Amino acid sequence: MSTTTTVTVQQKQPLALSLEPRIGQLDKHGFLFGKKLTASMSPLLHDVVYKGLGLNWEQIRLDSTDMNLFLGLIQHPKFYGASVTMPHKVAILPYLDELTEECRDVGACNTLFLRHLPDGRRLFCGANTDVIGIRESFVQNVSDPSIYENRPAMVIGGGGAARSAIYALHKWLKATCVYVVNRDKSEVDAVVAECIERAYGVRLVHVETVEQAEALEAPGAIVACIPDFPPTTKEEKLVRRIIEVMLEKEHKGALLEMCYNPSPFTALGALSESKGWQVILGTEALIWQGIEQDKYWTGRDASELPVARIKETIANKLAEISKN
Incomplete structure (x- = not known):
């Protein structure tokens, strides 16, 4: 069972203090940023990857329309990246330092990842793994x-x-x-x-x-x-x-x-x-776009990720949903 955390933030509310205790227990953290996130399997998928690799990481649901809040949260030194969903896939673009070819050509970003410069600065980069x-x-x-x-x-x-x-x-x-x-x-x-x-x-x-x-x-x-x-x-x-x-x-x-x-x-x-x-x-599209995201975030190749376990977990989750 996934231990993922959901944080709901109202528009213009200050930095969510409720995040701090959870972040403090992790080596790194990311976000699923968007609205109506309850049914999303993204945190579950990534939880399987991190456990499979022995990483003390977590993707936290950030149910919010507050872009300024998100832009503040990603400055945290433990932040590794984010899944970006509706209504932010286009709105996030002006705030990114670099875009991949796919992100630029489609005109939408569903993945935020970091690129580290030799001088220690971090660039916030956008990708589109939906394609x-x-x-x-x-x-x-x-x-x-x-x-x-x-x-x-x-x-x-x-x-x-x-x-x-x-x-x-x-x-x-x-x-x-x-x-x-x-x-x-x-x-x-x-x-x-x-x-x-x-x-x-x-x-x-x-x-x-x-x-x-x-x-x-x-x-x-x-x-x-x-x-x-x-x-x-x-x-x-x-x-x-x-x-x-x-x-x-x-x-x-x-x-x-x-x-x-x-x-x-x-x-x-x-x-x-x-x-x-x-x-x-x-x-299948959910799984393979998620694997592509974790390639950006972990630096691992798909062959190093627990693909079979991801598929099994998603299938089990669907079976559980269908019974309800």
Whole structure:
């Protein structure tokens, strides 16, 4: 059982004194910084890594919208880094000294890590490991990459996860183009504009009708970035029908279902399996982006991290949740 600590801080409240006793017991500490963190498995995942490596470290949930508080807390000499989640993934960028290529190109940071200079100064650096999680979900789980390489891909949704998916499909998974399917046209327009501005949006195709979907070449990789709710509006039903058309094409590939809360076993995943597609659970993306984070924070390679134990722990946690 994880011993992770949660600290909830109200807007503009001073430095949380409740942190000091816990930090004093640790060799190093990090944070999960964002809102609505109760269901996050991030601290649990990292707890498995630190225990596996024999490190007296902990990732502490910091449920807050107070950026100034966070910027003060990370000055602590024992701070090793942070997971950054909504609503801070974009807001944190101006406060960082350096950004990785992925962080800069996606325009969002989910990982803060430190770089130490010879003169003792620490630089606060931003990375985006969400894109690595998406990439590795396919690389680690699909035995024959030819089912998605050098073929169109498809992203369902229009938010931050969709942007990360487009980047990963374009940069690493050899998508010839990326179909974007979403109920809100304005969201797709914003995604396309941002991706074009960052030089990887020229091959995006907004699929808006069933007739258009029927005429297109089948995708090989699909990343679904929408909640697991039954379609009720006209726009949602149209999106579902477009997805069905794509799944029913002769070529079958792999679908990564990013939704895993409250369960990774979604209606869309079941539909995809029934049409002959390989379904990759969203917990795979969670696991591999977390492993990438710990590579930054511990300096260890993935081969040195307890990957099997991480997977076992996350699977057990999901089974526990599903019983409730």
